[in-house]
Amino acid sequence: MKSRAHNALLFAMYQLCIVVGIAAMPLAIVANQIGLSLPVHRVLANVGEAYENARK
Template identity: 70%
Template sequence: MISRAYHATLFVLYQLCIVIGIAAMPLAIAARQAGFSLPIHRILATVEAAYENARR
């Protein structure tokens, strides 16, 4: 049961990171033009890896 709750929580966290990434796109574009980047891709990759590991 805990495994199922953990998997569901990771799925929600993964989806939330995707939504935040999409919503932050204008900010990310402005930041890139200013010379730095936001680490959203690293956060998403980490959550995706945890979600994939939990699925197995």
């Protein structure tokens, strides 16, 4: 069983990724207009999956 500290750390990382994604939105829009993409969605998916697996 995972410790409470581990679960809390994963939850904090997940929330931090969401905040960074929201803060990077203007940069992502500009990058998209010039043909680039930021992989924030992949980071968020990976951290979210780790958090969900730790909760089980």
